[in-house]
Amino acid sequence: RLNAWEPLTTGIAKQANGVVVPKEKTPFITFVLGGPGSGKGTQCIKIVETFGLRHLSAGDLLRREIASNSADGAMILNTIKEGKIVPSQVTVKLIQKEMESSDNNKFLIDGFPRTEENRVSFERIIGVEPNVVLFFDCPEEEMMKRLLNRNQGRVDDNLETIKKRLKIFEALSLPVINYYSQKGKLYTIKAVGTEDEIFEQVRPIFTAFEAVG
Numbered sequence: 001r002l003n004a005w006e007p008l009t010t011g012i013a014k015q016a017n018g019v020v021v022p023k024e025k026t027p028f029i030t031f032v033l034g035g036p037g038s039g040k041g042t043q044c045i046k047i048v049e050t051f052g053l054r055h056l057s058a059g060d061l062l063r064r065e066i067a068s069n070s071a072d073g074a075m076i077l078n079t080i081k082e083g084k085i086v087p088s089q090v091t092v093k094l095i096q097k098e099m100e101s102s103d104n105n106k107f108l109i110d111g112f113p114r115t116e117e118n119r120v121s122f123e124r125i126i127g128v129e130p131n132v133v134l135f136f137d138c139p140e141e142e143m144m145k146r147l148l149n150r151n152q153g154r155v156d157d158n159l160e161t162i163k164k165r166l167k168i169f170e171a172l173s174l175p176v177i178n179y180y181s182q183k184g185k186l187y188t189i190k191a192v193g194t195e196d197e198i199f200e201q202v203r204p205i206f207t208a209f210e211a212v213g
Ligand SMILES: Nc1ncnc2c1ncn2[C@@H]1O[C@H](COP(=O)(O)OP(=O)(O)O)[C@@H](O)[C@H]1O
Pocket: 034, 035, 036, 037, 038, 039, 040, 041, 042, 043, 146, 147, 149, 150, 151, 191, 192, 193, 194, 195, 198
């Protein structure tokens, strides 16, 4: 079931002028899922350090839109304050832009897809499925404690919004996790313990993919 770390070219395509060029390499995609405060961002930094993937945090891309006063900024801010999910087309467009401008074709997509609709939208627009899906499995009390101590000045790290985010995670994001479990792509990590202990569960997953590339 292990895919090549750097997949082979998917074939050749003929341009209008008849010149034959190799098609773009199929990207290697990892989705990083888990409840709010489960440690996704923290572990992504370690994965990048060790395995050199390109980290794309959906939440960071959305917060960057807010900060840049883009047309969707106010809508995104309100959605995040409410702990709700931003419309798929907005998020997928931001991810797509980053993927297209990257010379690294191995992506760590952090905090997305958060709903089945997000997932289907990504598949339709980007046209690929993830190779690996990580699920950081963490008890709610632990996630709650971590978020209340995160101290990054986030508008959504308050008790009221955290409660809403935990409910949304259970109702809308768990179905995505179940979907990938059924597809045999899910790697569940017990997300309690020190950051290093947790990374030691993550490491062998990427080592295995690297070995076959
Ligand atoms: N294993 C851990 N034990 C305790 N605290 C952690 C652990 N991993 C991350 N944290 C802290 O918990 C908070 C949430 O982590 P973060 O990586 O931002 O999670 P997520 O991206 O899933 O919301 C941060 O303040 C982070 O420093």
